[in-house]
Amino acid sequence: MIRTILLGPPGAGKGTQAAIIVKNNNIPHISTGDIFRENIKNGTELGKRAQEYMSKGELVPDDLVIEIATTRLLEDDCKNGFILDGFPRTVHQAEELDKFLDEHGQEISVVINLEVPDDVLMKRLTGRRVCPKCGATFHIVGMPPKKEGICDICGAELIQRPDDNEETAGNRIEVYNRETKPLIDYYEKKGKIANIDGAAALEVASAAVAEALGG
Numbered sequence: 001m002i003r004t005i006l007l008g009p010p011g012a013g014k015g016t017q018a019a020i021i022v023k024n025n026n027i028p029h030i031s032t033g034d035i036f037r038e039n040i041k042n043g044t045e046l047g048k049r050a051q052e053y054m055s056k057g058e059l060v061p062d063d064l065v066i067e068i069a070t071t072r073l074l075e076d077d078c079k080n081g082f083i084l085d086g087f088p089r090t091v092h093q094a095e096e097l098d099k100f101l102d103e104h105g106q107e108i109s110v111v112i113n114l115e116v117p118d119d120v121l122m123k124r125l126t127g128r129r130v131c132p133k134c135g136a137t138f139h140i141v142g143m144p145p146k147k148e149g150i151c152d153i154c155g156a157e158l159i160q161r162p163d164d165n166e167e168t169a170g171n172r173i174e175v176y177n178r179e180t181k182p183l184i185d186y187y188e189k190k191g192k193i194a195n196i197d198g199a200a201a202l203e204v205a206s207a208a209v210a211e212a213l214g215g
């Protein structure tokens with residue numbers, strides 16, 4: 001049973017790796033960032049609250065995120081495992097997640113820690129383009145779409161995520177280093193960390209991830 005957390009700075013490739021894991025295992029991909037973006041798109045109250053923080057590259061308050069994530073984890077499709085992407089992001093979130101899993105007789109199998117140097121992250125984030133319709137991700141240099149500005153998969157016009165501009169992306173990396181990096185230590189102490197070179201070629205990184213998840 002795979003119950004994994006994808007840990008790593010913004011731009012480390014968590015979403016990309018999650019999509020590959022989903023393809024090979026029948027478990028849901030839970031991205032708190034995606035949940036918030038969906039709520040922003042739909043104009044919900046939650047979306048409005050989250051957007052205040054997301055637009056500045058700050059973290060959404062713990063209580064709100066914990067509520068959203070644990071509610072999602074209670075759904076039926078999480079019974080046979082899950083991939084958490086972007087949650088937990090603070091030690092408090094991790095402690096609350098552990099409490100929740102404990103209460104439900106579950107535990108994390110492994111934490112995939114994607115390591116990428118800061119300068120590579122900035123290039124990845126500012127060059128990233130996403131499809132607002134199907135969620136596919138491209139990069140203007142590293143993984144350009146066949147036709148400039150157009151999604152290969154569904155033909156929609158690609159956009160830049162509003163928080164991928166240089167200033168906000170830089171702040172997200174700082175916030176990661178300050179608030180989220182301590183989680184490496186937290187899970188290291190529990191013997192759950194698998195370090196993966198997230199700057200390696202995609203196939204190399206995804207093979208290492210698959211191996212860490214048990215082959």
Ligand code: ADP
Nearest residue numbers: 010011032033053054058059060065086087089
């Ligand atoms: P990335 O990993 O590329 O920064 P995400 O899509 O995971 O992107 O997150 C985007 C934004 O959503 C974050 O910058 C933050 O504002 C908010 N967010 C997502 N998950 C969390 C979380 N677990 N705790 C606090 N804020 C979160």
Ligand code: ZN
Nearest residue numbers: 131134151154
């Ligand atoms: Zn698309």
